[in-house]
Amino acid sequence: HCVVEGVTSSPPADPADGNCWIVGAGATGEWQGPAGRIACRQAGAWLMVDPVDGMRVHDRAAGRQAVYRNGWQRAAAVPLPTGGAVADAEARAAIA
Numbered sequence: 001h002c003v004v005e006g007v008t009s010s011p012p013a014d015p016a017d018g019n020c021w022i023v024g025a026g027a028t029g030e031w032q033g034p035a036g037r038i039a040c041r042q043a044g045a046w047l048m049v050d051p052v053d054g055m056r057v058h059d060r061a062a063g064r065q066a067v068y069r070n071g072w073q074r075a076a077a078v079p080l081p082t083g084g085a086v087a088d089a090e091a092r093a094a095i096a
Contacts, residue, residue: 001056001058002056003020003058004021004022004057004058004060005061006021006022006061007022008022009023009024009025009026009027009028010027010029011029011039017041017042017043017044018040019040020038021038021039022037022057022059022066022072023037023039036051036068037049037050038057052068053070054069055067062074064077078095080092080095081095
């Protein structure tokens with residue numbers, strides 16, 4: 001699956017070929033246009049990809065998957081466990 005560096009509204013100053021981002025709202029410069037597209041650096045130019053329903057990417061900045069379903073959606077973070085008489089710090093650290 002595709003890996004994106006994160007979500008941003010403006011092209012990075014010095015992107016490496018092969019790096020991709022999800023275009024945020026209010027995009028500027030070479031990324032002007034609809035939000036939600038994927039901007040990939042390819043051979044020194046921007047390749048804009050329109051996502052389709054079911055497309056999945058790994059968002060490196062957020063550290064989680066995003067799925068396109070009429071917009072990018074991410075699962076909510078798993079909450080830390082609560083309750084119990086004895087706190088198991090090792091288990092809680094593993095879950096976090």
